[in-house]
Amino acid sequence: MTASHEEPEFRQITRPGEATEELRRQLTDCWAAVINAGGAVIAPGFPMPPVTPGHARPVVDRLVDGLAPQRGRLLTARAGGALAGWLVVRRDPHPLVAHCGVVNHVQTDPRFRGRGIGAALMRQVRDLAREEMGLERLNLAVRGGLGLEAFYRELGWAETGRWPGALRVAPGDDRDEILMTLALVPSAARD
Template identity: 45%
Template sequence: MSLTFVRDPQMTPELREEFFRLWFDVSQAGGAVGFMPPVTEGQIRPAARERADSVAAGAVRMLAGYEDGRLAATAFLRPNDDYKSAHWSTVILVMVDPALQGGGRGRRLIEEVVAMARDAGLEALHLEVRGGTGTERFYEGAGFKEAGRLPGALRFGDDYRDNIQMWLPLA
């Protein structure tokens, strides 16, 4: 099966719960999406509520990927408020259900994020990657280039990780 994408879906109570569940599952599986496993529902739920509220308010754009009728992947575009950087957005919370990884869904998700950004008239995309996970190679395969690195900028308890800045011109 393959993903079917919906741009800017209506943030219904059902989608909020599916999004929370996806974020929890990805985090529990070790995905670099803001938390380090093991996680609890109590850690993820407030963050998921805040992100869903920002989508509902139109402050952040959501790309939802569905498979077999359920949310299986997400990515978000966070626009910049400053007029000097309004021509690009930051990609956040790129997630694919851990049970579905390895079948090209992540690549399709990124391709759709890029298409969504181009359709919105954006000129570039930025994203941040947690060092030590190898995910920068995935994004490099999609055309992103490392634009900078903040050594030890991310802290998870006693674990410090680099914050890797990546950039993709869309022109």
């Protein structure tokens, strides 16, 4: 790998007490920066852009406070000591789909875009979900019109459906919500 694409340092947060105040601030700042740069990671409680860290902080706190090793984990990526990106992976609690997980809030700080951070996070979450959480499948939803489905396809994800016009970005700008899935192959089968 070139210096601009060196592998980031990953860390899992599995319990609320593991997330320091400094990490919560970094997650909050990253989220506001991603949204204001056009990222598609709006969550309930957020206004439409522009947003401030104050909008993101209550949502970050709810995410972190809901972490538990077998139910939900936060995965961070650091480059040069700075938070470069993060995501959340959750197990579905219903017994019929408890073998599945959902990946949410995938984001790369705009200062680190183009360095492979997002792809590295997605490879790391695949391994974490399979090997540590015992999941067999991951699902995610992305906003149409941004080319995100191509990014995920390159990483092995498959489109399973669309909800046409489900997301209203602005008046007259409705986008599809694209549903994607990734079957998690046991590591012995990959070798």
